[in-house]
Structure formats: structure tokens, C-alpha cells
Amino acid sequence: MTSRPDTSDHDNFVGQVVNSLQLGVMVFNASGQIALWNRWLEEKSGKPAEQMLGRNFVEAFPYLARSRVQQSVQGVLTGGFPVVLSQSLHRAPFDLYQQSRPDEEPQRIQQAIRIAPLLGPDQRRWCLLQIEDVTQAVHREEVLWRQAEQLTHHSYHDALTNLPNRRRLMEYLEHEWGRARRARRPLAVLMVDIDHFKKYNDALGHQAGDRCLVQIAHTLQSTMRRASDLITRYGGEEFVAVLPETDNDGALQVAHAMLSAVATQQLAHPQSATGEWVTVSIGIACNTEWQDVPVCQLIEAADLALYRAKAAGRCRISC
Numbered sequence: 001m002t003s004r005p006d007t008s009d010h011d012n013f014v015g016q017v018v019n020s021l022q023l024g025v026m027v028f029n030a031s032g033q034i035a036l037w038n039r040w041l042e043e044k045s046g047k048p049a050e051q052m053l054g055r056n057f058v059e060a061f062p063y064l065a066r067s068r069v070q071q072s073v074q075g076v077l078t079g080g081f082p083v084v085l086s087q088s089l090h091r092a093p094f095d096l097y098q099q100s101r102p103d104e105e106p107q108r109i110q111q112a113i114r115i116a117p118l119l120g121p122d123q124r125r126w127c128l129l130q131i132e133d134v135t136q137a138v139h140r141e142e143v144l145w146r147q148a149e150q151l152t153h154h155s156y157h158d159a160l161t162n163l164p165n166r167r168r169l170m171e172y173l174e175h176e177w178g179r180a181r182r183a184r185r186p187l188a189v190l191m192v193d194i195d196h197f198k199k200y201n202d203a204l205g206h207q208a209g210d211r212c213l214v215q216i217a218h219t220l221q222s223t224m225r226r227a228s229d230l231i232t233r234y235g236g237e238e239f240v241a242v243l244p245e246t247d248n249d250g251a252l253q254v255a256h257a258m259l260s261a262v263a264t265q266q267l268a269h270p271q272s273a274t275g276e277w278v279t280v281s282i283g284i285a286c287n288t289e290w291q292d293v294p295v296c297q298l299i300e301a302a303d304l305a306l307y308r309a310k311a312a313g314r315c316r317i318s319c
């Protein structure tokens with residue numbers, strides 16, 4: 001059972017309750033003047049109630065003139081409909097600060113704001129504005145977002161080279177392949193493979209092999225010219241590039257750029273039968289004759305072309 005304090009002490013008691021709340025409570029009277037400013041607000045704003053009571057919204061918060069908060073207070077006083085301001089759109093409208101430790105800089109409080117109508121003692125509509133400190137919730141949300149972004153990045157990128165991985169390749173290729181088929185536009189797939197890479201590992205060690213893969217990955221990436229071009233690590237020492245809006249001639253140009261970019265690196269390969277530097281072979285498949293085949297056939301065609309480039313002596317391109 002709850003008991004009600006003596007009526008004479010009631011106002012003091014309500015005042016005590018309001019000042020003990022761990023949230024900001026502000027009340028505007030029917031003329032829009034601040035009629036209540038609780039202790040939480042005094043502490044977080046550094047402004048005592050005596051300084052704030054009787055002031056209207058714009059006078060008290062000039063930095064919120066014509067803001068969504070001011071409009072909402074006015075809307076509640078005139079229309080009487082409660083408003084909740086989304087914390088992601090209106091994170092910290094009021095100048096309120098929290099200092100966790102004396103030696104720390106005060107941090108601006110992230111705020112969730114509710115504005116609701118009240119029936120005032122003058123029987124007119126007043127406005128209650130509550131401010132909740134949601135700094136920790138916002139911080140947790142940001143951490144979760146960052147983690148989700150990292151997870152997405154890891155599931156679509158290769159850990160060694162940081163290039164998009166095979167999963168990303170297949171999703172992108174399906175998408176672009178569908179578009180190219182619908183619009184009857186060209187699309188090219190290039191399969192790139194490092195020559196004699198097993199011998200490179202055997203001669204220089206697996207870690208040197210890893211460094212070589214990273215360098216070749218970045219070199220191939222540097223040859224991608226359009227925003228829609230995508231180079232991916234297909235697996236092992238194989239890379240696949242997707243070039244939308246690119247016909248066979250365009251694909252040949254990119255493949256030649258890849259061969260020379262790799263040659264320019266002059267990565268010594270002591271065991272290569274092809275030359276003294278690391279080289280790559282490239283197979284090209286273009287969709288002109290493949291309008292109605294599934295995407296895996298385009299990859300297979302590029303793979304076959306790559307096989308021909310290898311068989312013909314490596315460090316070359318085959319279409």
C-alpha cells in the first residue's frame with residue numbers, strides 16, 4: 001500500500017522527487033516560460049534554477065532557435081501532441097555535460113528527449129520536457145556498428161591481401177552478369193595466375209611467398225581504372241578481375257597493363273623457367289558469345305584461356 005504525505009508537505013515532497021530523478025525535467029508554462037528546472041539539469045548544464053526560471057525557450061537556449069526541439073515544444077503547447085525525438089537524429093541538442101572523473105574533460109551528454117503536454121495549475125496547456133542520458137547506449141551502439149562493419153569486411157575480404165575474396169567475386173559477378181545480359185552490354189572476366197609460384201615458395205620460403213602475393217595483389221589492383229572494375233583473390237595464387245562494360249579489346253588492354261605492372265615490380269624469382277622476375281599468365285573471357293549461359297561458364301572460359309596461356313609458355317595473355 002502507498003501512503004500519501006501530509007498535504008502541507010506535499011509540494012516539498014514532489015520537489016524532492018523531481019530533484020532526485022536521474023534525468024532532466026523541464027516544464028514550460030502556457031506562455032512558454034520555464035516553470036521547472038530540476039537538479040539534474042542544474043548539474044549537467046552548470047546553470048542554477050534561479051537563472052533559468054521565467055525565461056522563454058529562445059532566450060534560454062539561443063542555439064536551439066528554429067530547431068526541431070523548439071518546434072516540438074511549441075507544437076506541444078499549441079497542438080497538445082506528445083513528441084519523441086529520435087536519439088540517432090537528434091543526439092545532443094542541449095548544452096549538457098558529464099564529467100566522470102575530475103581529471104577528465106567534460107563530455108557532451110547524448111540525449112533522448114520526450115516532450116509531452118500537461119494540464120497546468122492555470123487549467124491551460126503546459127509542456128513537460130524530459131531528457132535522458134543515453135551516452136552509454138549510443139557508445140554501445142557505435143561499438144556494435146563498428147564490429148558489424150568489421151565482420152562484413154572480413155567475410156568479403158581475403159585476410160592476406162585484403163582484396164575482395166571469392167564470395168564477393170561471385171556476388172558481384174552474378175549481379176553484373178545479370179545486368180550485362182539484360183542490357184546486352186559487354187563484360188569481361190580476367191583470370192590471373194602467378195607463374196611457377198610453387199617453385200617461388202620452395203626457393204624463398206612460404207613467408208616470402210606471402211609477401212609476393214600481397215605485392216602482386218596491390219600491383220593488379222593498381223591497374224583497375226574504373227569504379228566498376230573489381231579485382232579479387234580467387235584462391236591460392238589466382239586472381240580474378242571483373243570488368244563491366246568492357247569488350248575483348250578493352251580486356252586485352254587491361255591484361256597488357258597487368259603484365260607490364262607486374263614486370264615493373266622486378267620481383268626476383270630464382271627458380272622460374274620463364275625469366276628472372278615473377279611473371280603472371282592471364283586468361284580472358286568476354287560475354288559477347290555467351291549471352292545466355294550461367295556465370296560459372298564465364299569463369300570456366302577464363303580458366304580455360306588461362307590454361308592455354310600457361311601451356312603456350314606463361315607470361316602471356318590468352319583469349
Ligand SMILES: Nc1nc2c(ncn2[C@@H]2O[C@H](COP(=O)(O)OP(=O)(O)OP(=O)(O)O)[C@@H](O)[C@H]2O)c(=O)[nH]1
Nearest residue numbers: 193194195196197198199201206209210236237310
Ligand atoms: N606463400 C603462399 N603460397 C601459396 C598460397 N596459396 C597458394 N600457394 C602456393 O601456390 C602454389 C601454386 O602451385 P601450382 O598450382 O602448382 O602453380 P605454379 O607453381 O604457380 O605453376 P604454374 O601456375 O603452372 O605456373 C602452391 O605451392 C601453393 O602452396 C598462399 O597464400 N601463400
